[in-house]
Amino acid sequence: METETLLDHDIATVFKSQQCKALLLKKSAAQERIARLIKLKEVVTANVDRITEALYNDYKKPKEEAYETEAVIVEIDFINAFLETWMKPEIVTTPEALGGEASVSKIILEPKGVCLFLTPCNYPFLLTLRPLIACLAAGNTIIIKPSELTPHSSKLIKEIIESVFPKDEVFVIEGGVEVATELLDLPFNHIFYTGGTRVGKIVMKAAANHLASVTLELGGKSPSIIDDSADFADAAEKIVYTKFFNCGQTCITTDYILVSEDRKDEFVAHLKGTIQHMYGVDGPGIESPKYARLVNSNHYRRVKNLLDEALENGAKLVTGGKTNDSENYISPTLLDDVTPDLAIMKEEIFGPLLPVVSYKTLDDAIDFINCGERPLGLYVYSKDKNATEKIISSTTAGGSVVNHTMMHYMSPFLPFGGVGNSGIGRGHGYFGFKDFSNQRPVLEM
Numbered sequence: 001m002e003t004e005t006l007l008d009h010d011i012a013t014v015f016k017s018q019q020c021k022a023l024l025l026k027k028s029a030a031q032e033r034i035a036r037l038i039k040l041k042e043v044v045t046a047n048v049d050r051i052t053e054a055l056y057n058d059y060k061k062p063k064e065e066a067y068e069t070e071a072v073i074v075e076i077d078f079i080n081a082f083l084e085t086w087m088k089p090e091i092v093t094t095p096e097a098l099g100g101e102a103s104v105s106k107i108i109l110e111p112k113g114v115c116l117f118l119t120p121c122n123y124p125f126l127l128t129l130r131p132l133i134a135c136l137a138a139g140n141t142i143i144i145k146p147s148e149l150t151p152h153s154s155k156l157i158k159e160i161i162e163s164v165f166p167k168d169e170v171f172v173i174e175g176g177v178e179v180a181t182e183l184l185d186l187p188f189n190h191i192f193y194t195g196g197t198r199v200g201k202i203v204m205k206a207a208a209n210h211l212a213s214v215t216l217e218l219g220g221k222s223p224s225i226i227d228d229s230a231d232f233a234d235a236a237e238k239i240v241y242t243k244f245f246n247c248g249q250t251c252i253t254t255d256y257i258l259v260s261e262d263r264k265d266e267f268v269a270h271l272k273g274t275i276q277h278m279y280g281v282d283g284p285g286i287e288s289p290k291y292a293r294l295v296n297s298n299h300y301r302r303v304k305n306l307l308d309e310a311l312e313n314g315a316k317l318v319t320g321g322k323t324n325d326s327e328n329y330i331s332p333t334l335l336d337d338v339t340p341d342l343a344i345m346k347e348e349i350f351g352p353l354l355p356v357v358s359y360k361t362l363d364d365a366i367d368f369i370n371c372g373e374r375p376l377g378l379y380v381y382s383k384d385k386n387a388t389e390k391i392i393s394s395t396t397a398g399g400s401v402v403n404h405t406m407m408h409y410m411s412p413f414l415p416f417g418g419v420g421n422s423g424i425g426r427g428h429g430y431f432g433f434k435d436f437s438n439q440r441p442v443l444e445m
């Protein structure tokens with residue numbers, strides 16, 4: 001007798017119904033897809049306060065940082081404005097050998113079919129709903145498994161989705177690794193995964209069994225490079241704000257800083273002053289409602305171990321370093337004299353630790369980056385156009401911003417994603433729509 005699994009019946013039935021519905025949605029007009037997205041926008045807008053509450057309940061994410069829905073609304077409005085145009089077949093030139101002007105060559109973007117979403121614990125609403133918009137706009141059906149580490153958010157995501165979509169269009173199943181593993185056995189047409197690189201490899205292997213296409217939004221070590229010409233006060237302010245937002249749990253934030261040996265002390269002083277100005281000399285404190293916590297005790301221990309190992313092996317604590325086990329609390333922490341052999345420089349930090357590494361020349365900084373895995377984000381702070389151009393053209397990254405960190409994520413006109421170890425595929429706006437579509441050529445002779 002075959003062993004029954006927790007996904008038998010329910011999910012198998014939903015999956016089959018989504019396969020049937022996908023054939024219908026494939027033919028849906030832009031206006032029908034737009035109407036669904038407008039409904040989603042209405043429900044999300046009506047639930048902003050509950051979303052804020054769920055995020056606080058999950059990891060004490062402060063209400064000042066809980067604006068996850070704004071980028072979702074912007075994405076819906078942006079995609080709705082262009083969808084009709086994007087869905088039109090693109091007519092391209094036909095070579096003379098294939099009939100020239102007597103033939104028609106066109107490219108149709110058709111939906112991939114049934115898609116699986118495995119989504120992460122940081123920004124649970126944003127990182128589930130924003131990609132969902134492009135996936136729906138492309139005409140797909142979707143099964144979503146949100147993160148088990150943020151149960152209040154996952155429950156509300158399920159409620160929001162159920163109030164907008166029938167099960168055979170979008171379905172949310174809660175659960176952890178076991179559920180994700182069983183879902184990965186199903187013959188999805190496309191898998192959209194956001195999370196760590198290690199699990200990304202598991203997802204890609206599972207996708208290979210059914211030859212499903214994948215979008216992998218992964219992590220990595222994203223540097224901010226401070227060129228000597230940079231405005232140090234401005235750079236420190238932008239880096240500190242984006243680093244400690246969400247308690248450092250942002251995939252595209254600065255993982256570490258590279259600054260020249262000669263100007264390092266000056267820049268560290270700027271960083272220290274900015275951190276203490278924003279969070280107080282002793283940090284926000286374990287009672288603070290204005291600073292998030294690490295999402296669970298495993299992530300807390302992982303980050304604390306990185307801190308302890310760095311301090312035991314020569315790194316200098318400039319400010320921060322306060323921890324509390326029962327609260328999963330680590331205060332915004334700045335570390336100087338960090339060397340490349342430390343674990344903190346080998347693993348993605350994904351927490352509120354900011355290590356500073358010095359370089360002798362810009363070429364050394366570039367070599368250092370190029371010796372590691374390709375980063376998700378690479379940020380350059382400089383007023384020197386030649387230095388900026390040199391850094392950008394000599395390195396590869398998922399995305400870059402000059403004189404700020406992670407702001408490229410906010411633009412629906414720019415593609416978003418990683419490269420190599422930091423990810424595969426592109427999202428946002430038209431790029432997301434295309435990623436969730438099959439580019440089908442049709443030649444009429």
Ligand code: NAD
Pocket residue numbers: 118119120121122127145146147148149175176177180181194195196197199200202203216217218219220250251252348350376418422423
């Ligand atoms: P995670 O990999 O632990 O979990 C992500 C999802 O994968 C969850 O739904 C989880 O249940 C599922 N999962 C976990 N283990 C699995 C397994 N063995 N098999 C199948 N599914 C499994 O990631 P996380 O801790 O939630 O998020 C942190 C990581 O995500 C960081 O590395 C961060 O950089 C990355 N991230 C990347 C982006 C991006 O856009 N590139 C965005 C957010 C987070």
